[in-house]
Amino acid sequence: MSASTETRVPEAAKRTTAGWSQSLHDWVTTVDHKRLGILYIAAGFFFLVIGGVEAILMRAQLAVPANTLLEPQEFNRLFTMHGTTMVFLVGMPIITGFGNYLIPLMIGARDMAFPRLNAWGFWMFLLGGIVLYMSYFASMGLYGAGTAPDVGWFAYAPLAGKAFSRGNATDYWILGILISGFGSVSGAINMVTTTLTMRCPGMKMNRLPLFVWMMLVVSFLILLALPVLTGAQVMLLFDRFMGAHFFDTQAGGDAVLWQHFFWFFGHPEVYILMIPGFAYASEIIPVFSRKVIFGYSFMVAATIAIGLVAVGVWAHHMFTVGLGKGLSVWFAVMTMIVGIPTGIKLFNWIATLYGGKILLRTPMLFCIGFIGQFLVAGLSGILLSGAPLNWQLSDSYFVVAHFHYVLIGGLVFTIFGACYYWFPKMTGRMLSERLGRWHFWLFFVGFHLTFTTMHVQGVLGMPRRIYTYPAERGWEVWNAISSSGAILQALGVAVFLFALVQAFRRPQWAGPDPWNAWTLEWSTSSPPPAYNFLTIPEVRSRRPLWDLKHPDDPDWEHE
Amino acid sequence: MTQPLALPMEPATWNRGRVGMACLIFGESTFFSVFVVAYLFYIGKSASGPQPSDVLEFPVFATVCLLSSSATAGLAVKALTQSNTVRAGLALALTVGLGAGFLGATANEWFGLIYGHGLTIGTNLFGTTFYSLVGFHAAHVGLGLLMLTLVLGGVLGGKVGAGDSERVEMVTWYWHFVDAVWIVVLTTVYVVGV
């Protein structure tokens, strides 16, 4: 690890063959944004499978009333770990991974601003995930060794305090997220700095691909929200280890304070998760409509507006704690307002599709599914924003249906679309279109079976986080349908994993630009060389490759 | 001539170091604001134990140390840009010394609070919020001092010169931030809360 003033020819170049230990060493010591991006995405999908298994177990337990498949405490651990895993160990790394991989390529740079910080961030994220899952083996919970946290993914006080969460299970929850949170924050610092300082000549801010704009907004939200969570978790640690009283109701502490702090982080967090989904859709939909995105400036302005307003709506997660009329009105109105810029974006995607030559390839299928599903998700969110209705539906399966519609129907669908779209760039191989369709339809049908019906269960009064329910309530049919959908979703994901494997066993080679797209990453080879661009490109419009392919009608004459 | 990582759009007034440090400072500000909010929220709510007005004294010495250390840090950067490494080293040494003085004053205050008044983090809400807020601030002062000491070592050893003044300025930005947080902490704990 000694630094020297002369450059070093990489070890691999000196050997004729690179053994597996050399490959492993290369991956473990890499500071290349592309490799780190792939590592983030791969780790995210690994945790997706684990989180999915946790979900399947829960749906199996809930498929029939009065089921005895799982103990109540096991069920509590499952929903805690499922939520925590999906938000922090699947959503965050996958969006960081795509951001890391694509931002430098899209702005014509050779790497991120701080490559070593980038690597540190990835390892912190991964170690945080490992620490969280160590709890299954190492923590001494109330029920003996080997218990994962069971306090829900938002760990409300005073349940999460020392008195009611004995043993170390909750501490593993805190530490796991604390450690991986540093990864997110360092990723955000990197993305902001790279975007603001390393754009290629000609790439003014209003020529940035929408993907990059949206990741910029996401990064600001991360810098705003993650440290708040870190602070709150440190306070909880102090409570649990040093006898502090931040959330200790018996000493005059306020349990609702935890909720305010958590949701001040938690609401921007769900936008941090969702806006990258918007970013993928904003890149894929124009290419597969063969049209430029409708209303670029409004898309940017709407994203910034969403980012700003999202900071002021957190207590819509807390309507039932007794906020009082003034606060309830404020948060209800602000939540409704945040639907406006979101709606603008939805209209712009639809307007992009309108009049376009629609190519229904796999990435586009997922994005079209996203549009409809996100609309429903947003509408159920607006329903929940009315405080009186929220009192009825809070902590019911309606809320569960709403946020799964956003996170799966919105985010996961666009992530799958992004995978099919950028996999050829990352690996040089296409993913099978046929398997992609199987994946889409299995997952789509399964998703709707599970989560569309879940709205009904919620309205019928089924609370969330219950490990079983009696037969007379009328919920059995809906639960059975929801559970069957889970199986189809699992099959869909299995098809996807199989497609990944097949792409390496029976490669269908992709060129640099298999989709006839227009942003800079498609001008490099697939996969790109370590340095991305041998000569830094110069751009004159938002679609530099369009200008090169169609010099008779370049974009800069229209922008 | 090393190949730059990427040719920037314009000559960088806002270069990597500045933007990166600004982002870090932004993130740290939101971290601190959580503790400030908790402190403000719990003012007057401690049912028992020592109260702020009983045990707190306005920390004049500590404040003077820290605020003047910001001035000396600025002087150090200016001297470095003028290649006056002697003056830069002196200013940096003063900065470090004043910063250490601040930490010493804080330690002294805490000694008195813990052993004199029996106030610990678990005593009451005041203790909880006081030690966490002031403690985290002191930890950040320590971190800043560590970075400044490394820079000082570099200047004294002749390894840090005018060409590094941009990077040294980033370290002083962090130091100024720590100072600004102290002003907030001062107002919250010793003015509003008393």
Add this chain to the structure above:
Amino acid sequence: MDSEALASPAEGLSLPAPTSAPLYLAVGLALMLVSLVTSVLFVWAGGGLALWGAVGWWREMFPEEAKEFVPAQAESERAPEIVPVPGHVRNLVVGEGGHRVRLPLEYHPYSAGLKGGIAGGLAMALVAGVHGWLTQGSAWHVFNGFALIVLPFFGVAPGPELAGFHAGIALSAAVVHVVLSLLIGLVYASVLPMLPGHPRLWGGIVAPLVWTGAGFVSIELVEPGAAESIQWTVFIVLQIVFGMTAGEVISRSERVKTLQSFPLVARAGFEVDIEGDEL
């Protein structure tokens, strides 16, 4: 001797060198934190690793950033130069028609909507009155049905007084009728040009059927029991009368051009004579 000086950009580039220092630092910090739930020994082990990582990272950055030389891709592996695609770009021209470019180039003014609403409302009231006189001997019954929309807010249940003239009910019905006629007229004026094909069909038949259906479905929620008091066939006929009348009036009104079809000069606000319809 700096070997980089010999390498030209075409042969390769310097990139930040790979390093395991961040990994050591990360593992060290994580171990230190995990000591809280395991053993205090981890503080020392973690601290040592973290220090090793921090020092290593420092040395990667100072005094000079550590770089590695990456040789350029072989010519065969590089992405080919992007060449212009054969064939021209065909721009869609405003006004050329077809499904791909349907822009609202002309629209009906709001006044046409108001006039259509009034005309439709009058026609509707006339037909309703005649029907009521012919079938029930009273011109008011159907008309009073409008009051059903607002009566629940005043706590008045529908009853026998709907059959005849009753000042309060007639007034509420009149207000409701006028407001709705005007509003729906305005909606028609805005929306009809956007619909493909036959505006009279859309406005005269389809729209009344749609809102009658919606009303039928929702009225039980708003005012249980009111559904029985409404004669639905008469209702639909009256809506169709309104729709066709209003649609007819609006369709015949003068259309106004939208700004999109104006040349740039006019859109930019200059006072210019716009002549002709050339696009």
